[in-house]
Amino acid sequence: MSSTQSFLEIKGLKKEYVVGNPILKGIDVTINEPGIIAIIGPSGTGKSTLLRCINRLIDPTEGEIIFDQSDLCKAKGQQLRKLRRQVGMVFQEYNLVERLSVIENVLTGRLGYMSAWQAWRRKFSQQDINTAFELLEAVGLTEHAAKRADSLSGGQRQRVGIARAVMQDPHILLADEPTSSLDPKTAVEIMELLERFALEKNIPALVNIHDVTLARRFAKRMIGMSEGKVVYDGGPEGITDDHLKQIYGGESWLV
Amino acid sequence: MNTINHHWQRFTLNQKLSRYAVYLLLILSLVQSVRTVEVIPEFFFDAPEQMADLFARMWPIDFAYYPISVHDAMVETLNIATLGTLITLIFAIPLALMNASNIVASPWSHWIARFFLVSSRSVNSLVWALLFVAIFGPGIIAGVLAIAFRSVGFVGKLLGEAIEEINMGPIEALQATGASWMSILLKGYWPQILPAFFSIVLFRWDINVRESAVLGLVGAGGIGVVLNDAMNLFEWQRVSMALVAIFVIVIVAEIVVVNIRKRLI
Numbered sequence: 215m216s217s218t219q220s221f222l223e224i225k226g227l228k229k230e231y232v233v234g235n236p237i238l239k240g241i242d243v244t245i246n247e248p249g250i251i252a253i254i255g256p257s258g259t260g261k262s263t264l265l266r267c268i269n270r271l272i273d274p275t276e277g278e279i280i281f282d283q284s285d286l287c288k289a290k291g292q293q294l295r296k297l298r299r300q301v302g303m304v305f306q307e308y309n310l311v312e313r314l315s316v317i318e319n320v321l322t323g324r325l326g327y328m329s330a331w332q333a334w335r336r337k338f339s340q341q342d343i344n345t346a347f348e349l350l351e352a353v354g355l356t357e358h359a360a361k362r363a364d365s366l367s368g369g370q371r372q373r374v375g376i377a378r379a380v381m382q383d384p385h386i387l388l389a390d391e392p393t394s395s396l397d398p399k400t401a402v403e404i405m406e407l408l409e410r411f412a413l414e415k416n417i418p419a420l421v422n423i424h425d426v427t428l429a430r431r432f433a434k435r436m437i438g439m440s441e442g443k444v445v446y447d448g449g450p451e452g453i454t455d456d457h458l459k460q461i462y463g464g465e466s467w468l469v
Numbered sequence: 470m471n472t473i474n475h476h477w478q479r480f481t482l483n484q485k486l487s488r489y490a491v492y493l494l495l496i497l498s499l500v501q502s503v504r505t506v507e508v509i510p511e512f513f514f515d516a517p518e519q520m521a522d523l524f525a526r527m528w529p530i531d532f533a534y535y536p537i538s539v540h541d542a543m544v545e546t547l548n549i550a551t552l553g554t555l556i557t558l559i560f561a562i563p564l565a566l567m568n569a570s571n572i573v574a575s576p577w578s579h580w581i582a583r584f585f586l587v588s589s590r591s592v593n594s595l596v597w598a599l600l601f602v603a604i605f606g607p608g609i610i611a612g613v614l615a616i617a618f619r620s621v622g623f624v625g626k627l628l629g630e631a632i633e634e635i636n637m638g639p640i641e642a643l644q645a646t647g648a649s650w651m652s653i654l655l656k657g658y659w660p661q662i663l664p665a666f667f668s669i670v671l672f673r674w675d676i677n678v679r680e681s682a683v684l685g686l687v688g689a690g691g692i693g694v695v696l697n698d699a700m701n702l703f704e705w706q707r708v709s710m711a712l713v714a715i716f717v718i719v720i721v722a723e724i725v726v727v728n729i730r731k732r733l734i
């Protein structure tokens with residue numbers, strides 16, 4: 215991708231679940247740089263909605279999302295599926311297909327590139343199978359390849375979730391609270407993995423996170439959201455207690 | 470020290486009165502229904518005698534009759550149950566998909582599916598068999614179709630409910646990979662409903678073995694035909710042979726189903 219072109223451009227994005235009660239009130243964000251971009255903010259402020267609008271798991275009400283030279287908001291059918299496979303997503307609850315094996319869960323990242331007929335016969339290309347095993351090694355789960363996904367621990371499942379997203383060969387990664395269900399040590403390991411893949415692939419990773427300390431440690435850029443609007447957008451060093459008060463409200467939690 | 474006596478009762482006076490009214494109504498309706506059925510006392514009181522007589526006629530069981538006619542009829546019964554269950558799937562799977570609100574969102578599709586599922590269930594398999602005997606004539610085809618049509622409602626409804634109960638998280642994740650609708654169905658829905666699917670189908674097969682044993686009474690093939698003929702000819706020792714055969718096959722079917730299901734889950 216050329217340096218003049220941005221990875222993602224969000225212009226005037228609005229979303230109303232109930233008419234007249236917007237959860238996103240006009241978001242303007244341009245992503246030009248690879249690496250981790252943390253989106254912080256309290257629960258219910260629309261962080262999750264924002265990420266889900268980007269890969270259209272939720273349909274936005276208004277605005278534009280320019281990605282790969284097309285407007286994601288207007289994409290339909292085949293075109294939407296083609297754009298979606300360029301967007302890898304990692305979920306808070308991992309969302310693995312529990313009864314399938316670990317390696318098959320990683321391989322499902324390729325489903326967007328296959329016909330249903332091929333998917334049914336498990337006709338993954340040799341290259342895909344090689345990539346899947348390489349990714350499993352990268353996330354440290356090689357010996358678990360044949361195990362069923364529901365036999366793994368939370369941290370291990372999230373690693374599989376990340377491997378699946380990277381398997382798509384995405385141009386951007388989205389992660390919706392990827393560390394919220396994990397212990398602090400595992401959370402750091404997951405963030406390290408996301409950072410590593412983002413830099414290796416030279417793509418941005420938008421990470422929703424409510425742990426400000428963890429966000430500061432990994433993010434190159436932080437976007438603070440409050441009540442459906444962006445209230446801070448800049449480097450992690452520029453975020454002050456005043457910003458945090460504005461984002462989360464109150465101050466007793468700031469030590 | 471003062472204690473305050475709290476007042477507590479499970480029911481208020483009105484609730485109590487209405488409960489007693491319901492009991493009274495139940496007893497009245499029981500008395501009334503006994504009066505309407507008009508039991509003939511002579512027939513009722515010699516029932517034990519008649520039963521003893523019947524069992525005496527049935528004994529000893531005519532085992533020699535088994536290879537002559539019961540065996541083939543039993544095989545036919547199993548074929549009717551199995552084929553009927555397989556044909557059911559052709560109709561039940563699409564209807565289940567149409568009825569599951571997490572697959573098809575249109576209320577039209579739900580109503581169409583529900584119409585077929587309910588009409589299948591509201592007719593007893595013996596009645597379906599009578600219909601199909603009238604159309605196709607007596608024989609196996611009528612039995613197979615009767616079993617299939619009766620089972621569609623059962624399998625379709627339970628399968629639809631199993632689909633609605635799955636975890637939508639993995640489905641969302643597969644959507645996010647850009648997978649097509651059919652791929653999501655195969656890789657997201659199917660692995661999740663697989664245990665329920667086999668459990669439902671085996672359970673229905675088990676019921677169908679029992680149901681197809683009586684279908685012969687209306688000429689739809691199977692062991693029921695043998696049973697009916699033997700009864701009409703007062704060959705009670707053969708009747709007991711047929712009954713024992715049905716009993717054994719039902720027990721065997723139960724054991725088979727329980728074992729397969731244990732292995733699947």
